[in-house]
Amino acid sequence: MTTELLTDITIFVLALLVGFEVISKVPATLHTPLMSAANSIHGIVLAGAMLIAVTANNALGYILAFVAAAFAAMNVVGGYVVTGRMLKMFHRARTPVPAGNSPAAVSGNGQAPAGSAPARGQGGQA
Amino acid sequence: MSAFDWITQLLYVAAATCFVLGLHLMNSPASARRGNQVSTAGMVLAVATTLALVIHAGTVSATGWIVMIAGALLGGGVGLYAARTVEMTAIPQLVSIFNAVGGGAAALVAIDDYVRLASGGVAESTTVTTILDVLIGAVTFSGSIIAAGKLQGLINGAPITFPGSRAANIAAAVIGIGGGIYLIATPSVVVLVIIILAALAFGVTMVLPIGGADMPVVISLLNAFTGTAVAMAGFVIGSWALIIAGALVGASGGILTKLMADAMNRSIRNIIVGGFGTGDTQAAVEGPGGDVRSIAADDAAIQLAYAQKVVIVPGYGLAAAQAQHQVAELAALLEERGVEVSYAIHPVAGRMPGHMNVLLAEANVPYPQLKEMDEINPEFPRTDVALVIGANDVTNPAARRPGNAVSGMPILDVDHAKSIIVIKRSMAHGYAGIDNELYVNPKTSMFFADAKSALTGLTAAVKTLVG
Numbered sequence: 001m002t003t004e005l006l007t008d009i010t011i012f013v014l015a016l017l018v019g020f021e022v023i024s025k026v027p028a029t030l031h032t033p034l035m036s037a038a039n040s041i042h043g044i045v046l047a048g049a050m051l052i053a054v055t056a057n058n059a060l061g062y063i064l065a066f067v068a069a070a071f072a073a074m075n076v077v078g079g080y081v082v083t084g085r086m087l088k089m090f091h092r093a094r095t096p097v098p099a100g101n102s103p104a105a106v107s108g109n110g111q112a113p114a115g116s117a118p119a120r121g122q123g124g125q126a
Numbered sequence: 127m128s129a130f131d132w133i134t135q136l137l138y139v140a141a142a143t144c145f146v147l148g149l150h151l152m153n154s155p156a157s158a159r160r161g162n163q164v165s166t167a168g169m170v171l172a173v174a175t176t177l178a179l180v181i182h183a184g185t186v187s188a189t190g191w192i193v194m195i196a197g198a199l200l201g202g203g204v205g206l207y208a209a210r211t212v213e214m215t216a217i218p219q220l221v222s223i224f225n226a227v228g229g230g231a232a233a234l235v236a237i238d239d240y241v242r243l244a245s246g247g248v249a250e251s252t253t254v255t256t257i258l259d260v261l262i263g264a265v266t267f268s269g270s271i272i273a274a275g276k277l278q279g280l281i282n283g284a285p286i287t288f289p290g291s292r293a294a295n296i297a298a299a300v301i302g303i304g305g306g307i308y309l310i311a312t313p314s315v316v317v318l319v320i321i322i323l324a325a326l327a328f329g330v331t332m333v334l335p336i337g338g339a340d341m342p343v344v345i346s347l348l349n350a351f352t353g354t355a356v357a358m359a360g361f362v363i364g365s366w367a368l369i370i371a372g373a374l375v376g377a378s379g380g381i382l383t384k385l386m387a388d389a390m391n392r393s394i395r396n397i398i399v400g401g402f403g404t405g406d407t408q409a410a411v412e413g414p415g416g417d418v419r420s421i422a423a424d425d426a427a428i429q430l431a432y433a434q435k436v437v438i439v440p441g442y443g444l445a446a447a448q449a450q451h452q453v454a455e456l457a458a459l460l461e462e463r464g465v466e467v468s469y470a471i472h473p474v475a476g477r478m479p480g481h482m483n484v485l486l487a488e489a490n491v492p493y494p495q496l497k498e499m500d501e502i503n504p505e506f507p508r509t510d511v512a513l514v515i516g517a518n519d520v521t522n523p524a525a526r527r528p529g530n531a532v533s534g535m536p537i538l539d540v541d542h543a544k545s546i547i548v549i550k551r552s553m554a555h556g557y558a559g560i561d562n563e564l565y566v567n568p569k570t571s572m573f574f575a576d577a578k579s580a581l582t583g584l585t586a587a588v589k590t591l592v593g
Contacts, residue, residue: 008361008369015357015370018146019377025153028473028498031382031480034152035349036221037162038378041145042228042356044169044371046198047176048235048363053194054183055242062193064241068234069197070204071227076173078205079224080166082212087162089487090155092494094458 033086040079046072130182137175138367144168145371149378155493172367201227214488215445218478219277222345225352226270232355232372233263237318239362244313252362253313257306259358260318261325266351268329273344276333277477283338295331298324332398338477339519339557340397342386345478347394350379382479389473389499391525391535418553421571423580426547427587430456433510435466437502439540441475443516443550444577445485452581453515454489459588468495470502470512470538472520503539512543514564516577518556523563531558546570549580 026034049068056065127135148165151157180186186194205224212220236259239252275281305321308314336344357372359365387394430436438453457467469491475482483496497505506512514521521540525532540546546569553565553572564570573580 004364005361008364008366011366012357012361012369012373015142015373016377019149019374020381022146022149022153022374023378023381026149027153027155028385028471028480029483029493029496030152030155030158031385032217032221032476032478032484033158033162033480034149034378035346035382035479036217036224037148037152037165038349038353038375039221039224039228040169041148041165041371042232042352042375043224044141044172044368045228045231045235045356045359047172047365048359048368049197049231050173050176050180050194051363051365052235052238053190054180054186056190056193056238057187060241061238062189064234064238065190066193066197068231068238069194070201071231071234073198073201074205074208075201075224075228075231076169076205077202078209078220080162080169081206081209082217082220083162084159084166085209086214086217086484086487087155087159089484089490090158090493091487091490092156093492094490 029090033083036079036083036086040076040083043072043076043079046076048072134175134179135366137171138365141168141172141175141367142370144171145374149374213448214450214485215448216278217484218341218345218476218481219274221478222270222274222277222348225345225348226267226274229263229266229270229348229352229355231263232352232359233260233267233322235359236260236263236362237322240309240313240318241315244315244318253310255358255361257309257321259355259362260322261302261306262351262358263355264322264325265329265332266348266355268326269333269344269351270329270348272330272333273341273348276338277341281334285337286334291331291335295328298328298331302328336397337557339474340390340392341477342474342479342481343383343390343392343394343397346379346382346386347398348379350376350383353377353379386474386479389536391532418565419568419571421547421573423573423583423587424591426571426573427584427591429511429545429547430460430465430513430584431463431588431592433460433465435505435509436460436511436513437468437470437506437509437540437543439470439472439512439514439517439521439538440482440486441472441515441517441520442477443518445476445482445516447516447577449515449577449581450485450489452578452585454486454491456581456585456588457491457495459585463588463592468497468502468505470499470540471496472499472517472538473536475517475520499536499538503542506539506542509543510545512540512546514540514546514548514550515581516550518550518562519558521562521564522556522558522560523567524560531560540564541567541569544569547573549573549575549577551576 049072053065056062144164145168148161151161236256240256276283301324302321305317309317353372353375357369360368460467471482522532523541524530525535525537
């Protein structure tokens with residue numbers, strides 16, 4: 001067993017523990033964006049795909065490098081964009097919707113600055 | 127270590143730090159967007175550093191550059207297009223596809239490494255992680271594609287079994303593991319191809335028999351697999367950035383798998399071995415019989431409009447009918463009349479963890495109104511009307527009694543509300559395949575309709591009757 005492998009295992013275990021600690025604090029409301037964000041993070045395998053290209057010198061190597069780069073890039077770009085799209089929709093308060101309240105007009109617009117609007121749903125209980 | 131190596135390693139540490147901070151910022155919806163940006167910055171840093179490394183190495187051939195850049199542009203373009211155009215109801219499929227390509231890329235990294243080194247003999251420590259990477263990555267790849275196919279409806283969502291499917295699954299596992307052990311001792315590209323095929327077959331035969339209702343668990347589990355595969359790829363190419371990122375994802379997928387399995391009251395093993403109703407279907411347990419009371423839109427609208435507190439319980443039926451905008455519109459109308467409206471979200475409402483929250487957020491529902499199960503359950507006794515839309519098993523009071531398919535499953539205490547309106551197309555069973563006792567509760571009225579048309583009708587009725 002080499003020192004390098006031992007170091008790698010140490011880093012793996014500690015990162016796993018950090019992951020458990022950080023992720024157990026994410027509320028259920030955000031579990032889908034969380035998984036999508038985690039998804040984009042494992043797109044770092046793109047770095048590995050790029051390193052394949054460094055040593056590729058025959059057809060098989062080039063094919064592997066091409067497919068790996070395509071897969072990983074799809075993972076990274078798609079993951080971050082879709083996570084961003086989802087998170088943009090979470091608002092503390094109902095954002096003003098153009099008159100008519102048409103559902104079609106709801107998607108994708110209106111970015112209320114988080115925390116700037118008063119919390120709703122507090123009254124009417126007493 | 128040269129100065130260049132030092133700098134690149136430190137940049138990778140910085141990237142890993144960004145990933146951890148990014149995940150940390152996801153602990154609240156208010157900071158989550160910043161979290162995603164921090165994480166993206168970390169990724170840009172990691173890729174830029176790798177690019178610098180590749181250029182510094184100076185060994186990349188012209189073809190190598192073309193192949194790498196063309197692959198990245200193609201993949202990036204497809205990913206961007208898919209991410210921009212996907213419907214929020216289809217997010218689980220997309221996440222599943224991203225799991226597939228992530229796991230696939232990790233497996234390819236290991237395959238390339240092995241093929242290249244096979245001729246010159248492979249160091250033993252590397253071989254173990256290489257084989258693990260190939261196996262886990264290939265299982266994730268095929269399993270995630272099947273999961274995405276089921277979610278998209280291209281493959282029947284019901285548990286699919288065929289004669290000998292269990293045996294095929296076990297055989298694939300044995301060949302994969304046995305071949306892997308053989309490979310550690312004796313490098314052989316032929317055996318490598320065999321274990322890749324075995325791992326792909328294992329992924330397919332693992333996910334096919336799993337039913338649609340168990341998808342939240344399956345996606346989480348495959349997510350954990352992808353993370354592990356990427357971490358193994360990090361071992362193979364000696365990259366701490368990959369090891370850390372992979373471990374973080376593995377932890378995330380692991381936690382979500384556990385949470386989903388708990389929310390469905392099932393062990394992970396039980397889910398993998400077979401879905402509801404595949405074998406040991408017991409005779410339906412006779413619930414307390416009773417008459418079903420149906421209600422029309424006008425009466426339901428009056429009940430809702432004159433309530434003080436309404437809790438909406440959305441289930442998959444709401445998502446399937448794409449009625450999240452209609453429910454938000456009704457809720458907004460009720461709020462204008464001073465009714466207190468909140469949403470009770472069961473952990474498995476939807477097709478992946480937290481899916482329902484995203485659908486409602488898309489429909490412009492403020493997230494403070496989205497209540498988790500533990501938070502909302504104590505509020506049901508002072509709820510005037512619980513409006514159940516397309517949710518079934520997660521509201522069945524039979525779960526509190528032993529001896530039936532949902533026993534012990536954590537449920538929303540909808541039956542504690544003063545009155546209950548259930549919007550449902552028919553009296554059909556949920557995934558557990560048993561009668562829902564909530565429907566025969568004297569406090570319950572059934573509104574038989576499709577979620578979308580029912581909600582549109584209710585909104586119109588509230589407007590005309592009391593608006």
